[in-house]
Amino acid sequence: MPRATATIDEVGAVTSTRDRILDVALDLFIEKGYDKTSLREIAEILGFTKAALYYHFESKGDILMALHLRLHEFGREALLTLGTDAVTLERWHAMIDDMVDQMLANRKIFLLHERNQAAFEDLHRKEHEEDHDDMHAAFSRVFSDSRVALGDRVRMASAFGAVMGGLFLSGEAFIDVPTEQLGDLLRDAIRRLLV
Amino acid sequence: MPRATATIDEVGAVTSTRDRILDVALDLFIEKGYDKTSLREIAEILGFTKAALYYHFESKGDILMALHLRLHEFGREALLTLGTDAVTLERWHAMIDDMVDQMLANRKIFLLHERNQAAFEDLHRKEHEEDHDDMHAAFSRVFSDSRVALGDRVRMASAFGAVMGGLFLSGEAFIDVPTEQLGDLLRDAIRRLLV
DNA sequence: GTCTATATTTCGATAGAC
């Protein structure tokens, strides 16, 4: 009799095998990097073999893409608030301010992207070039928009960098800080930059 | 007759083969990532074969290490100004302010590190664990120093992140901005954060 | 100092049994 496709973890939540694969892959991709993580390693941690992964995903890149989609979603939401007009410091400030909570709640996914930029670019290059309308592309558009004063654009980029710095560049330094408190500190930082 | 070990480039500067290898590797490691860059590729661009690289470097990791040392140097200088006392916002500000010019003058090396963090951690893990006293380690120490108020530490991390954001997160957006002007804008940003 | 040739390993992926 084949093993069930879903298990029950310590807190009683039902987790599909597919999601368990993604969780393990997420941790490994962050810790060792996408390229240096082998499918064999992922499978062994989960207690089955490499080949079994191919029932759930078409390829290794498919796993990375599935993780990418998690970021893609709240990317959309935030970017809609920007629209196509010239972005002002105020609008940028409002967006980043909202994003801080989302970034705190999804640290791992952001960390994954920060630490595997090359792998994601490769993925986008191969994935049929369908207008990869993700956060990175939208940000580049804003930072290159000559309708906005250069000084303002640099401040916008710096504000996002400041949040990323407070979250990740610090390593594990702020890992024990309550997210609410850390969120307030980061919002204070971007307020200094953008107001 | 074997080819000479040094060539003369367009501006008349003498460049050793070793340095030419490092220059090509730097570009490829940034563009495609360390793992996805093969020695074959590096060698072909330089006009010789993979095996020839092993005359100049012991291994692929050795090439990465050689590039890493370039960062290590001005890391030391900046970190000496911090010492072992509790770091104040003022001291941090002075250090970052000085570093902006160095970072602008060495964009590529910083970008290499930002985009290949996993590879560098692997290198450090294997390289005998000799107290890898680099910038990253020193920063983590500062950000974890409980003698300093948490709010100040987050601001320090954010300030460094702001500079990184202005330099790299923007992609190619600010590539044409004169370095002096971009430096002023970044120094203005960190002043907002740290004063 | 650069070459050819090859050893060795590891990985992603497929086929087919159960």
Add this chain to the structure above:
DNA sequence: GTCTATCGAAATATAGAC
């Protein structure tokens, strides 16, 4: 849904000629 077995490709690295 997971297994065993295997393939083919590509990579790092080595040995030795020139």
